[in-house]
Each structure stands twice: as C-alpha cells, then as structure tokens.
Amino acid sequence: MIALTLREVADTVGGELVLAGSDVESTTVSGEVHTDSRKAGPGSIFFALPGEVTDGHLFASSAVENGAVLAIVERMLDLPVAQIVVPDGVAALADLAREVVARVRALGSLRVVAVTGSNGKTTTKNMLRAILEREGPTVAPFGSFNNHVGAPISMLAVDEQTRYLVVEMGASAIGEIASLISIVTPDVGIVLKVGLAHVGEFGGPDAVETAKSEMVTDLPESAVAALNVDDPRVARMAGKTRARVSWFGLGEGAEVRGSDIEATAEGTAFTLHVDGAERRIRLRILGEHHVMNALAAITAARALGVDAERAADALESLARAARWRMEVQPREDGVIVLNDAYNASPDSMAAALKTLAQIVRPDQRSVAVLGEMAELGDLADEEHDRIGRLAVRLNIRKLVVVGHAARHIHNAAGLEGSWDGESVLVADADEAYDVLRDELRPGDVVLVKSSGSAGLRFLGDRIAGVSE
Structure with a gap:
C-alpha cells in the first residue's frame, strides 16, 4: 500500500484515531492489509472484521504479535498499537x-x-x-x-x-x-x-x-x-x-x-x-x-x-491456470490426477468431464470423482442428474460420487442402461480415498471436481500424493 499517515487513514475511513505509546498522528503506514491475523507481518494493517463464524476482534492481538502496526476495529481493544475505531469495518x-x-x-x-x-x-x-x-x-x-x-x-x-x-x-x-x-x-x-x-x-x-x-x-x-x-x-x-x-x-x-x-x-x-x-x-x-x-x-x-x-x-x-484448477498431478506409478476441485458449477463440471473424455487415450481409463455443486437452490437435483447422464454419454469408465448432496449424479448414471461403466456412491472423502486406493491402476486419468465447500481438492492432493 502507498504510505499514508495515521491521520490520513483515519480521515479516509471516517474513524476515531486512538494512539498508543509513542504513536503520533503523523506516523506513516505502508504495509500490507490483512483480515487474517495469521498473514499479518511487520508493518501491516489489520482489519478486525466480524464474520459469520468468528470475529476478527478476537485475533487482533495475534495480528499485533505478528507485526501489525495499526488495527482498524469496530470497538476499541486493549492493544499496544494505534487503532482506528469505525462503525463498519467492511465499509x-x-x-x-x-x-x-x-x-x-x-x-x-x-x-x-x-x-x-x-x-x-x-x-x-x-x-x-x-x-x-x-x-x-x-x-x-x-x-x-x-x-x-x-x-x-x-x-x-x-x-x-x-x-x-x-x-x-x-x-x-x-x-x-x-x-x-x-x-x-x-x-x-x-x-x-x-x-x-x-x-x-x-x-x-x-x-x-x-x-x-x-x-x-x-x-x-x-x-x-x-x-x-x-x-x-x-x-x-x-x-x-x-x-x-x-x-x-x-x-x-x-x-x-x-x-x-x-x-x-x-x-x-x-x-x-x-x-x-x-x-x-x-x-x-x-x-x-x-x-x-x-x-x-x-x-x-x-x-x-x-x-x-x-x-x-x-x-x-503459463504453467497452470491456478492451484486446484485443472491442475495436473502425475504419480510415479502412471496415474494422472486432474485436480479441478477448487469450485464447481454445472457449466464448469460439464467442461471438466468433457476435457477428461477428450484427453484419455484408448489404453487409459477415465475416472471421475465428483462431489456436490453448491448454491444451486431448486435446480440442484436437476443439475446433478444432468451431470450423471453426461458422464455416461461421455463414456467415463468409473464414477466415484462423494456425499449425499451429490447422490443424484450417481443415481442418474445408474439409470442409463446402455452404460457399461461403474458408479459408486460414498459418504465422504475418506471413503472415496479408500475406494480409489484399492482400485486405481497405472494409466488411469482421474478427475476430481466439486464445489469448494465439499473439500475434494484435498482429496485430489491425497490421491496424487501431493503434500503442499
């Protein structure tokens, strides 16, 4: 961030500047801005934002310990650094x-x-x-x-x-x-x-x-x-x-x-x-x-x-789109994992399945590990059903469907009588890993895809043996 004095920051955000120790209004700040105390570093500015799960004010002291020199808060805290108290941290x-x-x-x-x-x-x-x-x-x-x-x-x-x-x-x-x-x-x-x-x-x-x-x-x-x-x-x-x-x-x-x-x-x-x-x-x-x-x-x-x-x-x-976005993770035994489980919608799920079908050679087996597509509202059942039928039409050889919320993928695939592939419905990522550990063989190309809330990106890493 560009350098601003404490007074300039306070005036910009419309807050009350509360100084501590040797702080003066003309002191400048120019560090990174964070809302996660774990990412705060020397010279940084910490915004303590209340959230649905927790409250950033609870971690302000940790941010200061990590080097934050200014806290922007919605209520004054006992901190050894300058604070700016504002009515709305997000604003x-x-x-x-x-x-x-x-x-x-x-x-x-x-x-x-x-x-x-x-x-x-x-x-x-x-x-x-x-x-x-x-x-x-x-x-x-x-x-x-x-x-x-x-x-x-x-x-x-x-x-x-x-x-x-x-x-x-x-x-x-x-x-x-x-x-x-x-x-x-x-x-x-x-x-x-x-x-x-x-x-x-x-x-x-x-x-x-x-x-x-x-x-x-x-x-x-x-x-x-x-x-x-x-x-x-x-x-x-x-x-x-x-x-x-x-x-x-x-x-x-x-x-x-x-x-x-x-x-x-x-x-x-x-x-x-x-x-x-x-x-x-x-x-x-x-x-x-x-x-x-x-x-x-x-x-x-x-x-x-x-x-x-x-x-x-x-x-x-450009080597890859981004972490967990069609990320190619080859294993030493010849299994290739396509970890695309950062997020998912019906469009991106369909695109990923089509990619899997396109790149698999005749001597390889296509495996799709699919979880829930979240935030679809009343369309959820219909869209998961559509993905299951698409997997069959693309002749994906094996489906592992993870979680009750994604069950319609499994059900729809099973209703397609012309398909000679296999679909398995499992309760969670651990059960999916157990199934795949026993059944994957060299040459398999494994797509892992779900909304971020399903957490399958970590399953993809686990299958591929990636520790990052």
Whole structure:
C-alpha cells in the first residue's frame, strides 16, 4: 500500500484515531492489509472484521504479535498499537481502497482491468497477470479474492510504481459488483459468461444476468467493455453500457476469435484470429473451456495497447491456470490426477468431464470423482442428474460420487442402461480415498471436481500424493 499517515487513514475511513505509546498522528503506514491475523507481518494493517463464524476482534492481538502496526476495529481493544475505531469495518476497507487507488491513478500511469463471470474469473485474472507483468509492475492477487472483502484488499496492494491492477469481481447477490465498481472504475471490464453458479442465491438466471451486467453499466465512454459474443446473455449487455464494446469468442462477430480447438493431455491449442492475422497458440492448461478465458485476456490486453503477439507469448508460458484448477498431478506409478476441485458449477463440471473424455487415450481409463455443486437452490437435483447422464454419454469408465448432496449424479448414471461403466456412491472423502486406493491402476486419468465447500481438492492432493 502507498504510505499514508495515521491521520490520513483515519480521515479516509471516517474513524476515531486512538494512539498508543509513542504513536503520533503523523506516523506513516505502508504495509500490507490483512483480515487474517495469521498473514499479518511487520508493518501491516489489520482489519478486525466480524464474520459469520468468528470475529476478527478476537485475533487482533495475534495480528499485533505478528507485526501489525495499526488495527482498524469496530470497538476499541486493549492493544499496544494505534487503532482506528469505525462503525463498519467492511465499509472502512472499501473507503481506504477507494482513496489509495484514486491517489495512484492521479499519478497518471495506473490502468485497471476488472473481470466477472459465472466461471473462469480467476483463470482469466491469472492469464492477465502473465501478460501484463511483462509490460510493467502488475497487481493481480493469487487466489479468488473477489468479494466485498477480498477485492478491496487486492486493490490496496497497489503503490506508486504499479502500472496495471487486475481485479476479480464475484457476486452472490444483485448490487455486489456495482458496489465494487464504485470503489474503482475499470478501464476495461470483462464479462465471461452468465451461467448457473450461485443461481440458488440469486433466484434465477435472469437475476444472474442482471448482477453480471453491473460490470459494464457504469463504465464511462473512455472505457472498454470486453464481452463474450457467444453468450446471448452477455451479448445483451452491449446495450447497457456507454463504453466501447470489444467482442471475443468463437463466433464470426468476435474481434478476437478462436478456432480449431484441440485438447490433449499436454494442453490446449487453438488458432487466434485478431487484426487480420492468425496465430496458433498452445496453452499448457488443460481444457477447451480455457480458450474463452485466453481470448478474454487477449482482448483486455489489446484494449490496453498490448500487442496480441506479446500477449500470446505470455499465455503460452503459463504453467497452470491456478492451484486446484485443472491442475495436473502425475504419480510415479502412471496415474494422472486432474485436480479441478477448487469450485464447481454445472457449466464448469460439464467442461471438466468433457476435457477428461477428450484427453484419455484408448489404453487409459477415465475416472471421475465428483462431489456436490453448491448454491444451486431448486435446480440442484436437476443439475446433478444432468451431470450423471453426461458422464455416461461421455463414456467415463468409473464414477466415484462423494456425499449425499451429490447422490443424484450417481443415481442418474445408474439409470442409463446402455452404460457399461461403474458408479459408486460414498459418504465422504475418506471413503472415496479408500475406494480409489484399492482400485486405481497405472494409466488411469482421474478427475476430481466439486464445489469448494465439499473439500475434494484435498482429496485430489491425497490421491496424487501431493503434500503442499
């Protein structure tokens, strides 16, 4: 974070500054901002936020012990460092992010890209990091820091040298993306897809579309709205923005277009068409669905003035999308684990299964370990049923379905009489591991996929023997 005095921080967040010991109002702070006391380090700022499970105020002293020099709290605590008492810690976090980004923007060199969509946000953000960090100092956090807390923390990592800021913006309700946009107005706003992720919380696909359109609604005429030409719900957003629209996708109307996709166990290749030229791009990331993410990243980079050839070179160097996102984990005995269990929606689950079916050679066996797709509301049974039937149509050889909430995957697969594969329903990850430990054989390709709440990413690591 840029250097601010304690008084400047207090004035920015509208709080009462309480000094301790030798603290003075003119003391400057410029460390990292954290809401997790375990991540606090020397010179950091700790926001004590109340949560659904616990309360950050309970861990403020631990943050100080780890080196935090300022605590922003909703009630005064007995701490040996300066505190700023605010009525609402989340609002204070947003206010501080807004001020910091505005000050860096005033220097004239900072450009901001924001990305949203039901799937692919984190991968696209990581692709943009790979492209933009070759052009100049870039802030694009690792992990999915995309909500009302994580996104502002991402923004606060900028400093006077930062040239590019890439912000991931997720939502589980209408108004949440608009709130993030009010903190920082992007130069480029990307909308990847309107799907069924979080549809249970939104109340239906139309509400998801409304929420995602908030990415472009308030963009100024000087900005660029990068939109997926192949998704009708995203395409409709062109009528809701004043910004210049730049289309990406596989359709003929795309300015940045992909064709001739080839998915293998070594990665994903496609032909890029842009500005009258063609180039074959070979991603080291598995799954044809990542082509759309790559096209979105190239479109955004192009809007910022980055040559498409340079963007393509950067994408080809990217080793993986992100931790637990189609992460290839080979074992010494020849078993290959595809750990894609960071999160799941019906669209991403279907894409992962299709990738598994595409990359398995005739002499290999496809195994899918599938858990719950959360937050689907009334559509949960239907969508899990659809995934089970898809696994059969793709001729996945063995299914291990984990947990009662995912049972309809198992039930639907079992009802497909033409399938000669096998499905097993187990209670939890430990039981799944026991089944796989006994049955996996060299050459098997194992997909592990579920929503994050199911915790199967750790099962994937365990199967692969990964200790990280």
